[in-house]
Amino acid sequence: MSPPLTETRWDVIVIGTGIGGGTLGRALAEAGRKVLFIERGPAGQRAARNGLSEVFVPEARLARGLWPEPLHARVNGVESRFFAPLGAGLGGSSVFYAATLERPERHDLDDLPGLPHPAGGWPVGFDAMRPWYDRASALYRLHGSADPLSSEPAPILRPPPPFTATETGLMRAMQAGGLHPYYAHTAIDRGADCLNCLGTKCPRPCKMDGRSAGVEPALATGNAALLDRAEVTRLIGGGDRVEGVELRLDGATHVVRAGTYVLAAGALNSPRLLLASACEAWPEGAANGSGQVGRNLMFHLNEIFALWPPRGTSDSGATKAIALRDLYHAQGRRMGMVQAMGIRASYGEITFYLTQMLARSRLRAVPGLGQLSRLPAALAAKVLGHAQIFVGLLEDLPYPENRVTHDPAQPHRLSVDYRLHPELLERRRAFRRAIFRAFKGQRRLLLGHGPELNFGHPSGTLRFGTDPARSVLDPDCRAHGLRNLRVADASFMPSSMGVNPSLTIAANALRVAGSILEEDR
Template sequence: MSHPLSETRWDAIVIGTGIGGGTLGRALAEAGQKVLFLERGPAGQRTARNGLSEIFVPEARLARGLWPEPLHARVNGVESRFYAPLGAGPGGSSVFYAATLERPERHDLDDLPGLPHPAGGWPVGYDALLRWYDRATELYRIHGTPDPLSSEPAPPLRSPPPLTATETALMRALEANGLHPYQAHTAIDRGQDCLNCLGSKCPRTCKMDGRSAGVEPALATGNAMLLDRAEVTRLLGSGDRVEGVEVRRDGETHVFHAETYVLAAGALNSPRLLLASACEAWPEGAANGSGLVGRNLMFHLNEMFALWPPRGTPDHGATKAISLRDLYRAEGTPMGTVQAMGIRASYGEITFYLNRMLARSRLRRLPGLSQFTRLPAAVAAKLFGHAQIFVGLLEDLPYPENRVTYDPSHPHRLSVDYTLHPELLQRRRAFRKAISRALKGQRRLFLGHTPELNFGHPSGTLRFGTDPRTSVLDADCRAHGLRNLRVADASFMPSSMGVNPSLTIAANALRVADTILKEAR
């Protein structure tokens, strides 16, 4: 039996509803195009407010908007399985994010004299993307203050809420160290009754994510439809065109058709889907003439540390309000931003990270080991008191051997093979030393000794470029060799930058939507 929505020839089918898919779909729908969103997870209850959690039953995870299967990761030759911070439902992973949307530096995108770009520069540079960054900043209602170290025009930021006594004390302490903190750029309308949903779904509309700023406004136009519980299994087509999307829903298979297909399933899922679409016309997978689909996988490296405010400072809870870029680039070496995480060194958070560490250790196969993390977590929570947790986001660089892998015998499995490159480890050591020097005299403590990959920031697996031999997409994020397939998630990025990727995903999605609309006209 065919699905009623399969009878329509859509202007665009958008696979995935996160920051990229939601933002692009909204732009198309507001311009009058007929848009169909395909989303793996259920629509769920709009008022739900759960966060990322260690629930192991796939059905229970899906019901909470979490990706149902664990990620299979082979890092430096050591294999492990764990649940990555990935969403499955309207808004995708973005409904769980802490809503930090920062504009990158010019040298993140451009190859500049004296500042060579690690990937040779982006095919669409800083100036060409600037208006889309500003559009995304307005669309996502971003609050904050300009970076005092930046020489670029300030983004159109909304005024942030007043600093708490805790935040004021931390700001002054950082300034006393010669640093230049500013109020972080966050997409949350912190009204009087704000629930401060950092790391969890927002039951209201004060946190701007792929759902509240993308899918829901798109549906409100009357031009868009959302099909949830839709597991896309492969793309269908021949030659240089995609001709349909195969979907499994409630045990039945359906095929949906459109003029344009937009892949926005995330930097891990989008390449997996292209590789799963191998057929006679595309023997190595869809859009894989270069052999680079899934390769050049990047994450950020997290350097988490606790920072205590000066003694006697009142405790006003966790802060997300502070960011600084003094260590963004040191002696020509790409490092990254430092920002408050919006979490406390609480029992639940410490337990989560201890279990993550165990999942990657030699003890991971011992049954019931996670139960033994409770006591040290409780002791650590008491020890940290009201310390604030900060993170330094260290830029990762693209290497072809770091990739998403695909096994046809397990077509639904998400799996990656990643090696920590020696230059990354060297930069990490330099970054930790730079953080220690910058915070000299303040009470601080690094929260880890081994490298910590940020599995919530995958990127680069379908990089865009001008040469079909060295890239998967062209400058407009159209797949080389497939005229009607676009990509609008973090997989297009040829470098990971030194900031959170969300604003760049949103800005590029608006740009790609504009090129689709121009072609339609």
């Protein structure tokens, strides 16, 4: 009889099964390494198709693959509690994502003449990352078309499905206005019976995420195993090595051991685990000799707007197919890309956003506030028809005071402290103006009022770099001072870039896996 998973000595233990952990674990398993994936949530039913929800009972959330507890956020000194779009199940948060995997621009990683980098450039630059982006693009079966504004060779892309009538109308209107839209880079094999699982679990293997492109192929090799419903409480060890992972499973405490340990629990949870691992050998937490663990937290800011196709365009449903980078770096400022969200602006959405805007205005104390939005929303939906919702992703910058926090009295709690810096607010105003001007001549409506942090895109909390005093990880994403601990999630990023982080997480995970294999030779 084989020993239980908790008693086996593994080559590599991977904490987290999202895009980073799943991709890295697959690469190592396919290379013959014995890999154990540890996941807090359940493996779940493969046919499940639930999305993010506001279910409040922790056990019910966990059963759906959702992070069971609320995030405690202190933003500009104001405390709030809410359920962030975080997963806790096989595939992590990635099973709920909209499968947008965009490669960043060269200036996102490199410090260039005329385009200075906010963090001085990444220790691994664009040219060094390019082959890993290509491998990740192939692994995740990216579909789309080349960005007409890019001077770089396009990543590996499969031909996308034909544009619908709605998408064709929007594309032509944008091009007539001088913009350069292209078919967004997505990781969904859209067949004739595609369920278009944007924001929900996909019951089929056509949506590439940490589960379908990572853990499941790894398990199929016979070299990997999954320990689900296991809550990691801390790393144990001393000196320059991690010696084990302490976890709770079925009400009992266990320690699992490996030669190499990989943190891929997400940019909020990975630093929390390191801080919770404080001991005599690591008084400030594991890998925290620099005091930088949890700091430099970044999010994107969402600028959401409605865009209507030309009048007379037939309604083909919601679109996720359109993206453009005309405003990526504009007016000398780091801004970001614009992309369709896969949502239509019908009566319900317009009512919601108008209500939110009124709630933040001076009218918020007026009795019957909710009723005030219904008539204009009904008129907008009637006169303008079904618009498409687009979002501009505004790049956030790293500031040490923006951080994941840790309370030893509540070691399991996820909490952040974040301040909206004046430069970010100024760039946001410029971005909103640029969006409004860029779509001049088209029917459009900015839907946001105040700044909206994208809590689904945290990054930067375990940044990599060459200076151990200013970073947590070395260029190979090995923790400074801990020879056998690596990181493979968005926390390694020293800047947030102007695109969704998913492709970069996958590419870096493949790079880190390659480094581990090279080290073993």
